[in-house]
Structure formats: C-alpha cells, structure tokens
Amino acid sequence: MKKDIILSGVGGQGIVSIAAIIGTAALDLGLNLKQSEVHGMSQRGGDVMSNLRISDQEIHSDLIPEGKADLIISVEPLEALRHLPMLAPDGWLITNTNPYNNIANYPPIEDVLAEIEKVPNHIAIDADQIAKDIEARRSSNVVILGAACPFLELDPKTIEEAIKKLFGKKGEMTVNQNLEALKEGRSFAEHSCE
Amino acid sequence: MQKLLLLGDEAIAQGALDAGISGIYAYPGTPSTEITEYVQHSKEAKEKGIKSSWSTNEKTAMESALGMSYAGKRTMVCMKHVGLNVAADAFVNSAITGANGGIIVVAADDPSMHSSQNEQDSRFYGKFAQIPILEPNNQQEAYDMVQYGFDLSEKYKIPVLMRLTTRLAHSRAGVVRMATQHPQNELKLPDNLKQFILLPSIARKSYKALLANQVNFEEESNISTFNKYYEGKDKSLGIISSGIAFNYLHENYQETGVPYPVLKINQYPIPRKYVEKLYAECDEILVLEEGYPIIEESIRGYMNNGKKIRGRMDGSIEFDGELNPNKVAGALGLPVSQGRAKPEVVVGRPPVLCSGCPHIDSYKALNQALEEYAKGRVFSDIGCYTLGALAPFDAINSCVDMGASITMAKGAADAGLIPAVAVIGDGTFTHSGITGLIDCIVDKSNVVIIILDNDTTAMTGGQRSASEGGKLEDICRGVGVAEEHIRILRPLPKFHDENFRVMKEELEYEGVSVIIPRRECVVTVNQRMRDKFKEKKK
Ligand SMILES: Cc1ncc(C[n+]2csc(CCOP(=O)(O)OP(=O)(O)O)c2C)c(N)n1
Ligand code: SF4
Secondary structure, three states, X not given: OEEEEEEEEEOOOOHHHHHHHHHHHHHHOOOEEEEEOOOHHHHOOOEEEEEEEEEOOOOOOOOOOOOOEEEEEEOOHHHXXXXXXXXXXXXXXXXXXXXXXXXXXXXXXHHHHHHHHOOOOEEEEOHHHHHHHOOOHHHHHHHHHHHHHHHXXXXXXXXXXXXXXXXHHHOHHHHHHXXXXXXXXXXXXXXXXX | OOXXXXXXXXXXXXXXXXXXXXXXXXXXXXXXXXXHHHHHHOHHHHHOOOEOOOOOOHHHHHHHHHHXXXXXXXXXXXXXXXXXXXXXXXXXXXXHHOOOOOEEEEEEEOOOXXXXXXXXXXXXXXXXXXXXXXXXXXXXXXXXXXXXHHHHHHHHOOOEEEEEEHHHHOEEEEXXXXXXXXXXOOXXXXXXXXXXXXXXXXXXXXXXXXXXXXXXXXXXXXHOOOOEEEOOOOOOOEEEXXXXXXXXXXXXXXXXXXXXXXXXXOEEOOOXXXXXXXHHHOOEEEEXXXXXXXXXHHHHOOOOOOOEEEOOOOOOOOOOOOOOHHHHHHHOOOOOOXXXXXXXXXXXXXXXXXXXXXXXXXXXXXXXXXXXXXXXXXXXXXXXXXXXXXXXXXXXXXXXXXXXXXXXXXXXXXXXXXXXXXXXXXXXXXXXOHHHHHHHHHOOOOEEEEEEEOOOEOOOOOEOOOOOOOOHHHHHHHHOOOHHHEEEEOXXXXXXXXXXXXXXXXXXXXXXXXXXXXXXOHHXXXXXXXXXXXXXXX
16 A cells, blocks of 8 residues: 655645644554655745655655656645646546635636646545535635545545544534535545546 | 654654753754754653753854863754854864764755755765764654764764755654663763863864874764665666665665665765775766765766766766655666646746735835835845845845845945845844944944844744844944934834835935834734633633
C-alpha cells in the first residue's frame, strides 16, 4: 500500500488539518508517513502545498517525484491546476470548485473549471455549499477530504477516529459537524464515480 | 516502540533536550525557527529550567552559547543560513577558543530560496572554521546526531556545526527516542582559564592545536556510523550522496536497489578512506549534494585531471536550486517522470500583506508624501513589509540583509540623494538597525527612518520583539535623535491625512528623523484574542 498525496490551497485555508487527519489515521494503522509542510514567506496568502506520503514500505524522499502523485487534494480550484505536473497519468484530482480570489488577475472561473474537466480522473465539488447546507461552514476542507476518502484506501473508520481524536478538544458539536462533512463529501464522490 | 511524529527541526530539539542541554540560543529565521519553539513549548524543558528565550540576533545568540559552554554546560545555537553571516565573527573564533561544555551550532539552509535572500551553503562555514560538520538525511538521524554531536564536541573541546535544509527541517516523520537521557552538566570552568582569551600569543597556540586536530576529525569521519559505504556490483559509476540527496537517490531505485557503489557522507571533514576506495573502484563518480558543490569541488581538484567527476559543476545537475527526485533521476540517466503540463490559465499567487495590516496604512501615507520627489529613494529591510515591493504599493527600492535599510539610506544621502528614506521593522531594528542609527547620529546624516512598530517579529511567526511595549522611542532618544524629530503615528485609514502630513514634514527636515507608525500586527492580535477566549472557557 502506498499513497502519494499533494495537498494544495492558499495560505490559511487549512490544508494542514487535512494532512493531520490523514496522518493520524495512517499512524493508527501502523503505516509509515512523511509529510512536508510549508512555513514562512509563502504562508502570507500565497499558494501553499504539502507533500503527504503514506506507505507500508520504507519511504525515502520527503518530496513526491513529479508525475507520480496518486492524488491531488485541493481546497481551491486554481491551486489544483498549479500542481497538475505532479499528478500521475492515472492519478485522481479532488478539488473544491470555490475560488479564493485574493489576486487582481484571477482568471475567469469558467476557464479554471474547464481545465479541471480536462483531467480524466477528477472530482470537482462545491465544498463550501455543502458545508453551508449542513450548517458546518468551517468544515468545507473536511468535505473535500471526504470526497478524497474513496481513493485513500484507508479504512473509513480510522479516518473518523482521527477526526474524533483531533477535534475532540473542541467539543462534541465540532466533532459531529466534521463527521457529517466527511460523510457528505464521501457520498458526493461515490455518486459521481458511479 | 512509540514513535513521535516530528519535523526535522523538532527532532533536533528533542535530541537536544535528551542530550542534556542547559540552554538554547537562537534568532528566528525560516527554516530554523521550530527548533527553538519546540523547546520553548516543552513542559519538560520548563521543569528542567532550560533557557530558551530568543536572542536579539544571531551573533548575540552564538556568544551567549559560548559563555554557557565556558561554564561547562551543553548548549545549542540555531539560526537560518544567513544568520550565520551575522554570527560569523563569533562562530569562526569559537573554533579557535574551542568549547568547554558541548556546543552544537545548527544552521538551516534554504536552497531554492523558499523564504530567503540567497541559497548559501553553511557547510562552507564549517570548512572555513575547520570544525566537524554533521548533516542528517532524515528525522531519526537528525535526532540521533545531536547526542553524538555533543559527545564529539566535548571529546575534542570543539564546537560542531549541524547543517540541514528546508525539506528536512519542515518535513514530519516518525522518530524513536533513546532509552536513557543525558543529565545536564554540572557547572565547571575550563581547566585552563586562559582558553577563551584570543590574544595573539595564545591564539597562535590554540590555532595550532585546531590544525593538529584535523587528522582526528577526519578519522572520526572515517569511523562514523553516519558515513557509510554501500557495495554495488556495477562499477561503471560510483555515487557520493550527502544529506538529503541520499533519499532522492533511493527514491529512484525503490524496487531494484541502487546497482552502483554508494558512499553516503553525512559527517565532515570528508572521510578520505572511503572516497579513495570509491575512486579506485569506479570508472566515474557522480556527486549528489544539496547546495553548493563542496564535495564535488574537493574531489575534482582545481586541475580536474583525474577520473570524470559529475555533479553540479559539469552541468549534470543544474547549479542552482534544491535537488528533487526528478533532478537526480536525470543525473543518473534514468527516465524522468512527468505529469500534465500546467494549464496556461494558472497565474501566480504571491504572498500579500494581510487585510488590515498596519504596514498598508504606513505605505499609503509614505507613497503620498513622496509623490513630489522622483522615484527610487526608499531603502527597506526584511520582514512582512518587504511585500511593499509588490503591487499595489510598489513602495520600496531595496532589501538586502537585516539592518541594511538605515545604513544604505545613509550612504545614499551621503552621495546626495535627498531625501533618503529607510523603512525597517521593529524586530529588524533591534536585530541590527540600532548601530546604523548611531552612525547617522554621529555623522548628522540627512535621513528619514521609518520604524514600523507592529510589536512583533511577524514574518517568522510572531515571536516576541525585543522592543516590546514601546521601547523604540527610548532607544532613539538614548542614542541622540532629537526629541522633536521622533514622531509616533497611528497607522489607520482614519489618520491617513495626519500621517501623510507628518511624513512630509520630516522629509523636508535636514537631519535624522525617526517616524514610528505603531499598531499591532493583526495576526498576533487575533491570536491573543483566541488565547484569551480559550482561557475564559477553562
Ligand atoms: C540574518 C537574518 N536572520 C533572520 C532572518 C529571518 N527574518 C526574516 S524577516 C525577520 C524579522 C521581521 O521582523 P520585523 O522587522 O519586526 O518585521 P515584521 O515581519 O514584523 O513586519 C526575520 C527574523 C533573516 N532574513 N536574516
Ligand atoms: S502577519 Fe502581521 S505584519 Fe505581517 S502582513 Fe499580516 S498583519 Fe501585517
């Protein structure tokens, strides 16, 4: 078992918690893990990216080779496209469709989504709308994680356990909102793959 | 065994705690900051009374560590690569004085300049100072090397340099702690109370002792478990890897294993015994190292008249930028994997000042005040406010090294560029701006110095500023800035007109003016609010 995952988004959008959830689940399953993070300059509202590698074998490099990522999980559509050179030909792109528009020259969103449509294996999900519908606005990143779940090959229960572990301190309501967000994202992905 | 999931930086910090340090001295800088922060947040460190507050700059950190070593205790100094430039005087001389209690100097390099002005390679400093260098290639080794490094430092009474790069510093993996921990050393002065006096008559002897130790350092490299020779059947090529390059090499032979002999060098001086073996055995050598070609250059020699040595110097790998698995594949002649092309619609998303940032209001007022003058007179410095270089502000003309704003403005004013403006953050001002201000006072220079006081070191994550709580005007007064030309402003949109007017006045004044726009960074404000809220909930 080996999954090489690129996580992407804009500084402050919370890709770190997605990484933490997957990482906690992987450790609970006794898998090896390497996860690079972005600190410093690039955090100030710029593009951010993290390499997450999990495997039952030894993991050598902290960086995923270009063209070899099994998954790109992106909380922002333009950022999903930025990292396409990392994706393996048979890899999956899971992305939010909601733009984070903090630059003057953000391209028309139709053009961005059209490029996403060109990727053979992709799930494009309006995670913000779904999060709003279930009254868990702040959990849109977990909706996206849910949509990535079918491709992670990790027991879904361990992901739920990881959420309970990581959000437990914030109270039952937060845990339940995130579990709900996970479920919604997952069922969206399962329906779009049918 | 229970594994801790640690960043490379955190593994070093945990290693230092377990190796019995009594203090860690540092100045923040990406990618080194998390080492010290880990110690600062450690309950265990607090209980043991381990010193861990930030130093004012890298030089003061290095010197404080030297003092702790003098007193017989173990200590670590941490900084980013360019910080070692600031600490260099103390660092290079510490090789001559030697250590008493163990010292490890950690320099975190940033090849590809993710958050830095250059990609200098700290191993050159280690070589220059002629001390042993350690460079881990994974988180576990980063942890293990610290204990080893302190033992080595105390065995030869010599500071040891530990170098790592961004990718290891900021990547997490499982780390196993050692079973027993080293207690802190007792207070114990050097046997020779003149050891740390570098009067020429003493320094000459100390330097000879350092030179005599070089063979011992090399022998330590020959027998070190961090350097390793891996036999290989195919001798058409021999590979030398250093640091993190080892990982990229193995990434490319995940299934088959590397067919060539491989020499892994993670401790310096270069282990001559192994290099000779590899050189004798193989037709050609490929050197994979993160950073400048320091091993490659040594082995190739100036005349380059031996076997073919490949690496960054002959273009097998491009000279600049960090390594990655694909670059290494290319150098090995393996197929280089490629994904889809980046679509043309993708535009850059550079970092920006946060909305509500006080620097925004300061730049707006400054830009307006400078409208009547020709462009190109604002010397800036390093911090969040360097983003004033980008649209929509386009407000600054330089950013070189910490503190250079004030002194460059002075030089330009001396040359006749009037008015000349310096823009510097409160953190950078206390790091190394004060001495430049004194130059201006002594020389009665015609400069306007704007100290952006957001009460924190924001760029590197909001560390406490040494001028916390509004000490800046006292410092300026103390070094001789005239009271009426120290102007405190509130950088808020509603005060724009007033701020603009004050700046304009000071631009017209002939002499040293200091303007201090003061408002806290919005990120640290929010953080404080959140912490307060959490406290209340408890
Ligand atoms: C010699 C050196 N040490 C450390 C750094 C890392 N660094 C970049 S900006 C900065 C400080 C910024 O603080 P401040 O001047 O207060 O500006 P702010 O970011 O708060 O606006 C530091 C420490 C560096 N670039 N050079
Ligand atoms: S972190 Fe603080 S100083 Fe930096 S851009 Fe944001 S508000 Fe401004």
